Amino acid sequence: MxxxxxxxxxxxxxxxxxxxxxxxxxxxxxxxxxxxxxxxxxxxxxxxxxxxxxxxxxxxxxxxxxxxxxxxxxxxxxxxxxxxxxxxxxxxxxxxxxxxxxxxxxxxxxxxxxxxxxxxxxxxxxxxxxxxxxxxxxxxxxxxxxxxxxxxxxxxxxxxxxxxxxxxxxxxxxxxxxxxxxxxxxxxxxxxxxxxxxxxxxxxxxxxxxxxxxxxxxxxxxxxxxxxxxxxxVPPAHDTASAVVAIPFTEPGALFISSGTWSLVGVETASARVDASAKAVNLTNEGGYGGTIRLLRNVMGLWLLQECRKQWRRDGADLGYAEIAELARAEPGLVSVVNPDSTEFLMPGDLPRRIQEYCARTGQPVPSTVGAIARCAIDSLALGYRRVLDAITAVTGTRPVAVNIVGGGARHALLSQLTSDATGLPVRCGPVEATAMGNAAVQLAALGEFSGVTEIRAAVENSADLTEYEPHARHDWAAAAVLLESLTSADGP
CATH class of the missing domain: 3.30.420.40 (ATPase, nucleotide binding domain)
Incomplete structure (x- = not known):
């Protein structure tokens, strides 16, 4: 080459x-x-x-x-x-x-x-x-x-x-x-x-x-x-902005999820949306490359699993993320869910205990094993993504027809499949190194290698290994979404 x-x-x-x-x-x-x-x-x-x-x-x-x-x-x-x-x-x-x-x-x-x-x-x-x-x-x-x-x-x-x-x-x-x-x-x-x-x-x-x-x-x-x-x-210096540059969108207006410690869930727009409807659902407008805006909401993200893993390691169970995912896959889905954005999950510490306490306080079955706690967290993230999708649809009047996941979370097969199931949309995952690729691509554009984001995304499409998921109707995600909405309302803004 x-x-x-x-x-x-x-x-x-x-x-x-x-x-x-x-x-x-x-x-x-x-x-x-x-x-x-x-x-x-x-x-x-x-x-x-x-x-x-x-x-x-x-x-x-x-x-x-x-x-x-x-x-x-x-x-x-x-x-x-x-x-x-x-x-x-x-x-x-x-x-x-x-x-x-x-x-x-x-x-x-x-x-x-x-x-x-x-x-x-x-x-x-x-x-x-x-x-x-x-x-x-x-x-x-x-x-x-x-x-x-x-x-x-x-x-x-x-x-x-x-x-x-x-x-x-x-x-x-x-x-x-x-x-x-x-x-x-x-x-x-x-x-x-x-x-x-x-x-x-x-x-x-x-x-x-x-x-x-x-x-x-x-x-x-x-x-x-x-x-x-x-x-x-300087590239798009916010890591999510760089990641979005390197998303090979399958459809115009598709939902993106930049999935890492945080998940940023949104769509690319031509201008900021600052009005009563966006404020009511707490959407944010963040800057993008080429004069674009990213209309999105932050969801807590893989932090839930990262902090759980640290606590399990302190407790003597040194499990890798792949092992945790397999234990979660073996558990039944949507037994208990939490509001992933609750402030009680924001700080470092014993997150498994806090998830259990949240479930007990809200009258749900309390997960007791590593797999059950991890499944609760993963189901809740997928539901959180669906909740943002619904908010964006309500504000823009247009429902995205596909989801693109980039970043480290694109490797999480269970979360990706459950995201497809929860949203009812096809999900395309990759590239994992979207942030570094977007960062580099904007530098290369400044050096004359690309004319803009359209050429950049075509190059990413040619370069990345992508994985696709189709939705399966295995659980009642609509009922779970209603439960999450009530939990979120009870937690307050």
Whole structure:
């Protein structure tokens, strides 16, 4: 395979990261994971924070491998999860380690902000789903509980742009990452300064917003090999935005599920939908590549299984995800369900116990085995996806006719089949590495290899291994959907 251009896609997830070498030969992508690592937040002085030493060290190690690998790497770009941010001093140093959106402080801060200005005012100013993880609620907590953080800061940068700054000195933030803050007016693409002022958040913190594909400077770090002349080109820096770029949609208006620690479930639209109907069902508008909007809702995602697995390991059962899935497959379906988005599942800890307590409190059979608890979680995720599908249909007036799943969750055969069963729609899974591919593709487009997203998706179609599922009518998903709606209403917003 002769590759015309090669780029480096740094893809940071909330549990793991990878540095990927990606090339394009005019027809197909070639994707090679040069470096993979795991990481997790840690508690410092009572606050859950990201381990920047590990993250920056592993990113540097991955780029060093590429640098020593021969050939030429033309550019580097970083994508990461949304909502979290770093605060920088005037001298360019971080004030402290960025805090994690799963810290309990966010729950109290959301209540404080809503009490101060009202939930309607927050949504009307931004068009962003109200969730305790949103950046504005972290900043609200900073102002109330840790005012020294804000006082010491000159500028806020979203997590992927923290790394763009470390790699190039850039002081801007990328549009799709900024769109997850709950502080950007998604109709205009500008900071919602009225909302920021009402919450007491200094607008001096908010950086220039640049579009995906922007060249923000030469790569720093003293690389002398393959990366010696590389530029830093920001991709769609929110990982879901990069993933959606690399979805080979089967039908116009198809539902996408970017499935990882979080599941982001939505459709691509031409403009933001900020109205009473979208607000009523708490849909969010997030920025996409090429001037698009992703109309979606966050669903808790594979976090439910990840945290259960950690607890089972602590209890002495060191099971892999494939083993857990097989145990779940052997269980009858829809015996018990939970609201996967309940805030009681947001924080780290003993999630199996919390699932059991939820089922007991809501008068359902209490799952007692690993397989039964996992089946409850997986059924609930599939139902959660159906619930978002119904909300999007109600708001747009058009029901999607297919589902595309990308990301790590595309490998989960049971969840994929149950998603097809729950929605009654055909499901197409892949590519697994959609985020890295979308990241790389936008860099390549900036370098002249693609004219836009249509060409990118055609190349992905040629390059990816895709798996398809058809719906089976094995369970009463309609009745289960009614139950989930009642559980969600009881849990509150």
């Amino acid at each position: 002769t590759v015309a251009r090669t780029v480096a896609a740094v893809d940071l997830g909330a549990e793991s990261g990878r540095v990927v070498r990606a090339g394009f030969d005019g027809t197909r992508f070639e994707v090679d994971i040069a470096h993979r690592f795991t990481h997790s937040p840690r508690t410092e002085n009572g606050i859950l924070r990201w381990d920047m030493d590990t993250l920056s060290g592993e990113v540097t190690a991955g780029l060093a491998r590429l640098d020593a690998g021969g050939g030429v790497v033309d550019s580097v770009g970083v994508d990461a999860w949304g909502v979290d941010y770093g605060l920088f001093r005037v001298d360019g140093r971080l004030v402290d380690s960025p805090t994690c959106y799963r810290d309990p402080r966010q729950l109290d801060a959301m209540k404080r902000a809503v009490d101060a200005v009202g939930a309607d005012a927050i949504y009307d100013a931004t068009g962003v789903q109200l969730m305790p993880i949103n950046t504005i609620f972290g900043l609200t907590s900073d102002l109330h509980d840790h005012p020294g953080r804000v006082a010491a800061a000159e500028k806020l940068l979203m997590m992927p742009d923290v790394f763009h700054r470390l790699l190039s000195g850039s002081t801007s933030t990328e549009y799709t990452a900024a769109s997850t803050t709950g502080a950007l007016d998604m109709r205009t693409g500008r900071w919602a300064t009225g909302l920021l002022t009402a919450l007491g958040i200094p607008d001096r913190l908010m950086p220039e917003v640049v579009q995906p594909g922007t060249d923000v400077g030469e790569l720093r770090g003293g690389f002398t090999g393959a990366l010696s002349a590389a530029r830093v080109i």
